[in-house]
Amino acid sequence: MDFDPDTYEKTSFDAILPAKKLIESIKAKNETNNKYTIVLDVGCGPGNTAKMLAEELQPEQVIGVDIDPEMVSFARTNNSMENNKYYTQDVSRHWDDWDVELKRLAGKVSVIFSNYALHWVQNSETTANNFAKLLSSNGIVVFDFLNVGDIYRLISPELRTEYEQWLRYPTEQEIIGRWITDLKNVGLTNIEMKYWEPISIYPIKVYDEFINIPIKWFKQYLNDQKVPKNVSVDDILKELILKERGRIMAEKCPKGDDLIEIRQHLWEFVVKK
Numbered sequence: 001m002d003f004d005p006d007t008y009e010k011t012s013f014d015a016i017l018p019a020k021k022l023i024e025s026i027k028a029k030n031e032t033n034n035k036y037t038i039v040l041d042v043g044c045g046p047g048n049t050a051k052m053l054a055e056e057l058q059p060e061q062v063i064g065v066d067i068d069p070e071m072v073s074f075a076r077t078n079n080s081m082e083n084n085k086y087y088t089q090d091v092s093r094h095w096d097d098w099d100v101e102l103k104r105l106a107g108k109v110s111v112i113f114s115n116y117a118l119h120w121v122q123n124s125e126t127t128a129n130n131f132a133k134l135l136s137s138n139g140i141v142v143f144d145f146l147n148v149g150d151i152y153r154l155i156s157p158e159l160r161t162e163y164e165q166w167l168r169y170p171t172e173q174e175i176i177g178r179w180i181t182d183l184k185n186v187g188l189t190n191i192e193m194k195y196w197e198p199i200s201i202y203p204i205k206v207y208d209e210f211i212n213i214p215i216k217w218f219k220q221y222l223n224d225q226k227v228p229k230n231v232s233v234d235d236i237l238k239e240l241i242l243k244e245r246g247r248i249m250a251e252k253c254p255k256g257d258d259l260i261e262i263r264q265h266l267w268e269f270v271v272k273k
């Protein structure tokens with residue numbers, strides 16, 4: 001991956017390439033060049049991907065949903081478009097609790113898209129059910145999500161047993177297997193999957209901020225009652241995550257900062273109705 005040292009202050013988690021790949025997959029599956037009706041961007045964040053979807057697919061409407069009202073407000077201010085709306089919505093909530101306006105989209109959405117968001121969702125069963133409700137006949141669901149892998153892979157079995165008492169992150173097989181089962185159970189059986197490892201390069205100080213995100217999502221699986229008193233969970237996780245998938249690079253930034261290369265673990269799903 002190219003790294004531009006002049007812009008490194010602005011470097012952040014680069015999710016654009018995976019989003020582009022998802023859009024390519026959508027286009028590749030549209031063999032008969034059908035016009036896209038409603039496109040739903042799940043976990044739309046600041047609205048950048050909703051904008052890409054509007055430009056690339058030219059659908060009748062692009063709807064973005066995100067669990068975080070601040071993100072939705074940012075998207076409305078910065079990435080509003082014609083025939084577009086953003087809503088605050090947790091996609092893993094039971095369908096009955098969804099925003100009434102969104103429920104009106106049932107059976108009408110031709111593309112459900114989600115980039116770098118569904119690793120936050122533990123309830124894949126309800127989420128898959130919601131996708132099935134929203135999707136039109138011949139609709140397509142494309143999403144990718146990160147898997148942090150087995151952070152205990154490179155430590156001793158004794159230490160693994162100790163850590164697993166207070167933090168048991170599901171294995172890759174459990175996470176992927178659950179999605180496959182849940183999609184199949186709602187009739188979405190035409191599933192293609194791809195795994196790849198995008199590489200991100202960060203100056204150490206940017207990485208120090210970024211690492212808080214995977215730490216937060218690991219901590220969803222924390223058994224608080226079992227954490228030993230003198231243990232800093234954040235420090236241990238930071239070290240383990242870095243050890244499992246990071247590499248301090250020999251090159252440095254012109255300003256002297258060390259650089260870290262992070263190998264992401266990304267699963268991509270393409271699901272045709």
Ligand SMILES: C[S@@+](CC[C@H](N)C(=O)[O-])C[C@H]1O[C@@H](n2cnc3c(N)ncnc32)[C@H](O)[C@@H]1O
Nearest residue numbers: 015043044045066067068090091115116117120
């Ligand atoms: C890393 S951002 C990705 C944003 C955007 N998709 C992109 O590619 O730039 C992940 C987003 O997923 C949202 N998210 C997490 N859990 C969610 C849920 N259960 N329902 C809807 N959005 C969710 C977060 O609030 C966040 O904005």
